[in-house]
Amino acid sequence: MAMTGAGERQSGSHPGAGPSPDEAVRLYETMLLIRRTEERLRDDAAAGKLPGAVHLYLGEEAVAAGVCAHLTDRDYITSTHRGHGHFLAKGGDVKTMMAEIWAKREGICRGMGGSMHVADVSKGILGANGIVGAGLSIAAGAAFGAKLDGRGRAAACFFGDGASNQGALMETLNIASLWQLPVIFVCENNGFSEFTPAAQVTSGRIADRALAFGVPAAEVDGNDVTDVWRAAGEAVARARAGGGPSFIEARTYRIQGHFEAESFVLGGGSYRDDHEIDKWREADPVSRFRSVLLESGTLDEAALGRIESAVAARVAEAAAFAAAGQPADPALAETLMFAPEEG
Amino acid sequence: MAMTGAGERQSGSHPGAGPSPDEAVRLYETMLLIRRTEERLRDDAAAGKLPGAVHLYLGEEAVAAGVCAHLTDRDYITSTHRGHGHFLAKGGDVKTMMAEIWAKREGICRGMGGSMHVADVSKGILGANGIVGAGLSIAAGAAFGAKLDGRGRAAACFFGDGASNQGALMETLNIASLWQLPVIFVCENNGFSEFTPAAQVTSGRIADRALAFGVPAAEVDGNDVTDVWRAAGEAVARARAGGGPSFIEARTYRIQGHFEAESFVLGGGSYRDDHEIDKWREADPVSRFRSVLLESGTLDEAALGRIESAVAARVAEAAAFAAAGQPADPALAETLMFAPEEG
Amino acid sequence: MARTRLLQAINDAIVEEMERDQKVVVYGEDVELSIVGDLRGVYAKFGRDRIRNTPICETTLTGMAVGLAAAGYRPVVQMMFANFLYTGMDSIANQMAKLRLMTGGQISLPITIIATIGGGSSNAAQHSDTNYPALMNLGGLHVAVPATPADAKGLVKSAIRNPNPCFVLEPNGRGGESGDVPDGEYLVPLGKAAVRREGDAVTVVAIGRMLKPALAAAAGLAAEGIGAEVIDPRTLVPLDYDTILGSVAKTGRLVVVDEAREACSAASQIAAVVAERGFGSLKGPIRRLCTPNVAMPYAPNAEAHVIPNEARIAAAVRELAVGARVTA
Amino acid sequence: MARTRLLQAINDAIVEEMERDQKVVVYGEDVELSIVGDLRGVYAKFGRDRIRNTPICETTLTGMAVGLAAAGYRPVVQMMFANFLYTGMDSIANQMAKLRLMTGGQISLPITIIATIGGGSSNAAQHSDTNYPALMNLGGLHVAVPATPADAKGLVKSAIRNPNPCFVLEPNGRGGESGDVPDGEYLVPLGKAAVRREGDAVTVVAIGRMLKPALAAAAGLAAEGIGAEVIDPRTLVPLDYDTILGSVAKTGRLVVVDEAREACSAASQIAAVVAERGFGSLKGPIRRLCTPNVAMPYAPNAEAHVIPNEARIAAAVRELAVGARVTA
Numbered sequence A, B: 001m002a003m004t005g006a007g008e009r010q011s012g013s014h015p016g017a018g019p020s021p022d023e024a025v026r027l028y029e030t031m032l033l034i035r036r037t038e039e040r041l042r043d044d045a046a047a048g049k050l051p052g053a054v055h056l057y058l059g060e061e062a063v064a065a066g067v068c069a070h071l072t073d074r075d076y077i078t079s080t081h082r083g084h085g086h087f088l089a090k091g092g093d094v095k096t097m098m099a100e101i102w103a104k105r106e107g108i109c110r111g112m113g114g115s116m117h118v119a120d121v122s123k124g125i126l127g128a129n130g131i132v133g134a135g136l137s138i139a140a141g142a143a144f145g146a147k148l149d150g151r152g153r154a155a156a157c158f159f160g161d162g163a164s165n166q167g168a169l170m171e172t173l174n175i176a177s178l179w180q181l182p183v184i185f186v187c188e189n190n191g192f193s194e195f196t197p198a199a200q201v202t203s204g205r206i207a208d209r210a211l212a213f214g215v216p217a218a219e220v221d222g223n224d225v226t227d228v229w230r231a232a233g234e235a236v237a238r239a240r241a242g243g244g245p246s247f248i249e250a251r252t253y254r255i256q257g258h259f260e261a262e263s264f265v266l267g268g269g270s271y272r273d274d275h276e277i278d279k280w281r282e283a284d285p286v287s288r289f290r291s292v293l294l295e296s297g298t299l300d301e302a303a304l305g306r307i308e309s310a311v312a313a314r315v316a317e318a319a320a321f322a323a324a325g326q327p328a329d330p331a332l333a334e335t336l337m338f339a340p341e342e343g
Numbered sequence C, D: 001m002a003r004t005r006l007l008q009a010i011n012d013a014i015v016e017e018m019e020r021d022q023k024v025v026v027y028g029e030d031v032e033l034s035i036v037g038d039l040r041g042v043y044a045k046f047g048r049d050r051i052r053n054t055p056i057c058e059t060t061l062t063g064m065a066v067g068l069a070a071a072g073y074r075p076v077v078q079m080m081f082a083n084f085l086y087t088g089m090d091s092i093a094n095q096m097a098k099l100r101l102m103t104g105g106q107i108s109l110p111i112t113i114i115a116t117i118g119g120g121s122s123n124a125a126q127h128s129d130t131n132y133p134a135l136m137n138l139g140g141l142h143v144a145v146p147a148t149p150a151d152a153k154g155l156v157k158s159a160i161r162n163p164n165p166c167f168v169l170e171p172n173g174r175g176g177e178s179g180d181v182p183d184g185e186y187l188v189p190l191g192k193a194a195v196r197r198e199g200d201a202v203t204v205v206a207i208g209r210m211l212k213p214a215l216a217a218a219a220g221l222a223a224e225g226i227g228a229e230v231i232d233p234r235t236l237v238p239l240d241y242d243t244i245l246g247s248v249a250k251t252g253r254l255v256v257v258d259e260a261r262e263a264c265s266a267a268s269q270i271a272a273v274v275a276e277r278g279f280g281s282l283k284g285p286i287r288r289l290c291t292p293n294v295a296m297p298y299a300p301n302a303e304a305h306v307i308p309n310e311a312r313i314a315a316a317v318r319e320l321a322v323g324a325r326v327t328a
């Protein structure tokens, strides 16, 4: 069953062919790379090694992995304050990303951006963004460019359930629908805006907001990478074929706090109970997909072990690279502000 | 059949009891007052007597009249750049409104606001507004206050089809639904944003945007004052009873240009054909309701004639008052900026 | 040389740049029929892939420009009245002005935003702001304020070719004004002021719509034997301080005329820089003539009361010049 | 007197005003648990009719404040970082700052908006703006920038009682700082600067978070025999020019320290007014120390490179003071 813009919302596990064995392996590698990287950053933050705030993607890996698997460097993504996973899934380099978060000269943004602004424009990663909802119109603009190019490029926009309450969402849904822009709206519904539960601030069903503008919408299990992959595959295919925008609401959960200083900021206050976190740990997208790979016979323990140690080595290498980096060049703050005039 | 928030949109003529004879007469008087006032302002603008831009409400009178008939001075409205009709229907004084548009000291805003900002806060008229969509959040705020007061007050927000593409609409629908605010969203769909037809810039059905947030929505014939009156009565009753927000899309048409300098600005360009205008002239809300009053025997020609000459006299008196007014006091621009500290 | 209206000069500049570079794409509310007038006929010439009407959603219009530029285009966004920039301010302030540094210089954003500023037409408070001070304070944005048709053409062309976000703020109500515009390719560099009239007694810096009354005042003062040197900065970011400081070095006296509200105005900025870098040449206080810190009133007489005009400019210059005579 | 953290002082002020006036209503994103920290415990004390979490929609948060105030309430809106004011700028600039004049004085808007400003915490460009210049230029808005816990309490209370829109901008990263706060009812009037240290050689005006390094510099300079008079304006609208001009009349020299970007900064505004009204007493150029016109970088060393600090303040004062000695 295809997504529908005819007022009918599609929910539940998403039909259609699943990823091939090779694709499945890549999906697992991507999720695992995000997982290990975020765990390392969690520990580095706890150890006071990171100067700024870090918002971690632990538990939400399947969304970035499942969507970006369908994109190439020629496609665009816009991301959020919780953007490490999107950056890595879209092919960003883990070493220069870590160096950026460490505020080092070798960072992908030369230490000028930090965790909330990791970007690699050469790979179509238009950047993590510290302004909730800002990525929506940027993605619409990139999709407008892609549409004018007529070369089948697409833009995916990641944003949270909290961001879906910014008017920018509806403005961009309207324009994307009218102009049939090749954009995929990916709402990562992890149930919270900071410490506020979605039920308190988000009325109705988020996917219905897309349907109201005639944008096909699907609700998927954001912790099932296959489900995300299928819905995203359909949406990206539609975009490339000139079929216009699509909306995917991925239900997921953030295992860490809103950001790594959360317990300090909360000062004893609490907004969710440990049972809820434990429940979601059991739905962990990485281990769930690991079992799928085993049961389907796609990979055996030995092969999985090889992948896992390879990823662990990459992350360790990246962390060492970041730690050994040089301090940022302060002069850049002034010299980089304006692009030099052409010709 | 009640409006519904259950995903079902209600369209077409609105059921339920109609206005009583007295109410019907008041509705006609209100529409006629707006009609004659706007005609006079149209002529004064053409004669170059009005310093600023004027956006006229000719042809849309039934919407303001039908909605405001259910409101008292204790209720609030927010209006648009096309706000004369809302001001008059909510009980604003035609003399001081005209004096304001003439930029006179006797104006309701002492000549500081003009046509786009006519307001009478003592009557709950929070003002015409030159920023498209700005009235939405102001109305939501006033409704929040009304809700906290718990005295059954309501706020109505008038806005156009063009304004419905501002993200502010969806933000306020969300908050109004969550907080069950006593606010009535009244979309005056006259088919155009300036010179741009709605089909080019407005996707889907506007009422569906409300339904996506669980806000009951109805589409009514905005040129049938009875239809508007019924839908608004239901919405205001719901608001007063603590039943939360409602959405009304009133289909109507503006007979004049976007503003009185339109033909000058268009410089020969055109965006609609005369047949369309003629078609809508035939659906003129004032003459339609006049026939209804006659046929229902509510009023005979003589009674109607008395009302019509009385209204004509009021408008002539208001225009004379405005013309005879003193120039605004320039010093006010500096002395009025800040309210004096209390106590 | 041809007599051209300011709106037409902007139109010519945009058409020329659209012909020159396929990547130039224009959008905004009602641009196809052009309610503002500076895009008339462009749609008929280029069609909807090069210029298109948008819904009313400024938040998205400014944000889309960032994405479209990132995708290799050169968006030209017509925002109508500069008051509507506030509605689209998030992407202007948090994205356009910051993305290049935040990405370590990976991105360049060749965006041109056009809007009209200023009062004098009884458009009232929500359609009369002169709000370039906020844009100047953001860093990362260029700001042009053409006062003549020739500059309007030359600055719009430079803005469109510039690899950074540029705001071109047309003086409201001057669409009808005519002036000579050089034929063919004509570019005015960003950051180069124009000395509109030479004089030795007092330097008068007049921004945008204030140039005309400043020149009128200067002409009148000449008859009194007071030589006012009138400088039109033309762009506020970058701002040609050298030309201003050079003039003050000669005259020793400065009046800055700015339609913006007084607090943190461009006039304050220019006065502060001269009080810092040109203090040695100052022979008297620096006078600023601005709109007071008020919302623009609707009534014509009230507007006239708050906006700087020829008489006030002449009085300020005269007051300083008297000092000049004494010390001379 | 009690040692209190700045965040706690704001919290105390809000609680006292909420107890004093039932019409004071607080809302914002995550105010119930208070992610910023200045509202901790308020929800438990007053419940959801007095303080409530909102969705993320700044455009509506600022607009609702206008309607809620028009309905007779005194909204206190916590906007978190001042960069998010841009997202809600339309209602700030086009409504709050203008509605009173546009309605001919019919309406008064007792709105308090609280947000944190400034860098120094590696929050990067989108969470570090010091953007009061834009607010100052709008007219119709009051702006307070408390630098001490006592002022934070006294200014928040005055802001909430004031019948006009007031912005209280907390210095980012100072939540932990403690200072003495008078017990009981304590109000600091809007528009009254504080002379934090007396001196005869150079006047140093230091805004908000810049007060601390300015006082440190002044202490060091005293050892060199250079008397710096340090003034904390406390509010930028209204701005206490008389106190500043009075001090310059004594010292003849002025340094203004402002974390805002240099162009059209509060420092430029203060310098311009002194160059206009205090020119006669000036013995040397006016020095401004600001953040250059850049987006705030992330790396701590790059932040330190652009934000004014004690060493730069001391150097600027010393430079002017040398002149002072010579002429003395």
Ligand SMILES: Cc1ncc(C[n+]2csc(CCOP(=O)(O)OP(=O)(O)O)c2C)c(N)n1
Residues within 6 Å of the ligand: A080, A081, A082, A130, A131, A132, A133, A159, A160, A161, A162, A163, A164, A188, A190, A192, A193, A194, A258, D029, D056, D058, D080, D084, D087
């Ligand atoms: C415009 C804006 N408003 C507020 C914030 C503060 N803020 C940062 S993250 C966040 C919550 C976002 O929730 P959601 O969109 O669901 O993303 P999640 O953190 O859950 O991934 C808020 C309110 C911001 N960064 N930008």
Ligand SMILES: Cc1ncc(C[n+]2csc(CCOP(=O)(O)OP(=O)(O)O)c2C)c(N)n1
Residues within 6 Å of the ligand: B080, B081, B082, B130, B131, B132, B133, B159, B160, B161, B162, B163, B164, B188, B190, B192, B193, B194, B258, C029, C056, C058, C080, C084, C087
């Ligand atoms: C924020 C903002 N953007 C643009 C404009 C310019 N403008 C004035 S009226 C208008 C069209 C409004 O259309 P609609 O909401 O349908 O109201 P109508 O004029 O049809 O009654 C536009 C774009 C404005 N005033 N404010």
Ligand SMILES: [Mg+2]
Residues within 6 Å of the ligand: A160, A161, A162, A188, A189, A190, A191, A192, A193, A194
């Ligand atoms: Mg969330």
Ligand SMILES: [Mg+2]
Residues within 6 Å of the ligand: B160, B161, B162, B188, B189, B190, B191, B192, B193, B194
């Ligand atoms: Mg319309």
